[in-house]
Amino acid sequence: MSNISPLLADLNPAQREAVLTTDGPLLVIAGAGSGKTRALTHRIAYLIKECGVSPYNILAVTFTNKAAGEMRERILRLLGKNKNAPDIPLIGTFHSLCVRILRKYIHLLDFENQFVIYDDTDQLVLMKHVLADLKIDEKQLNPRAVLGHISNAKNRLVGPKDFTSMANSHFEEKVARIYGPYQAALRKNNALDFDDLLMKTIELFRAHETVLNQYQEQFRYIHVDEYQDTNHAQYILANL
16 A cells, blocks of 8 residues: 555545556445545546656536636645646636637637627527517517527527527417527627536537537547536537
């Protein structure tokens, strides 16, 4: 035991097994507070310090900026590096990863690379304009409810055309009438909403295999924190 890596010394047997399983897919199932994030961060540090894996080839994604920040701090501490070090893995949210990719390649989808990201307020203002253009009274059709349905559709990777064919209620038929013009208004403003970030990245990967191949080649070791919380779009992105 004297030759054991310091990165393994303070882990329990289950955590140690997760860290040492470095080849092929691995799913860690454990309850809250049982040290899943600890196992994940030690695994990344182990890959770099003990296995000689380049940080460039490692990706870690989670769901919130706070969680990503905490994960980054833990990994930097384990590696003995500061936050400005050039050779650290890419650690962030699904959305921040997609922004990074789209800033380089969204021109391939006929957007300008310096696109605008609309927050909830921006989306609501735009939706009200779209409803006005379509002569739809927002008192009769709640803009937030429409945005919610469009968001759910995007998380299932359902675009305007497919949504129209799938609509099975009077309300969804109304949303289907609005979804296309809403997307057209976003494009006119060279803007994406948060759900577009994942949807457009997946569209990019599916349409441009050379771009997908580049990221598949770069990210050899992909870690997803709280994997059970991924929606369909996030799952497809990770799978690609």
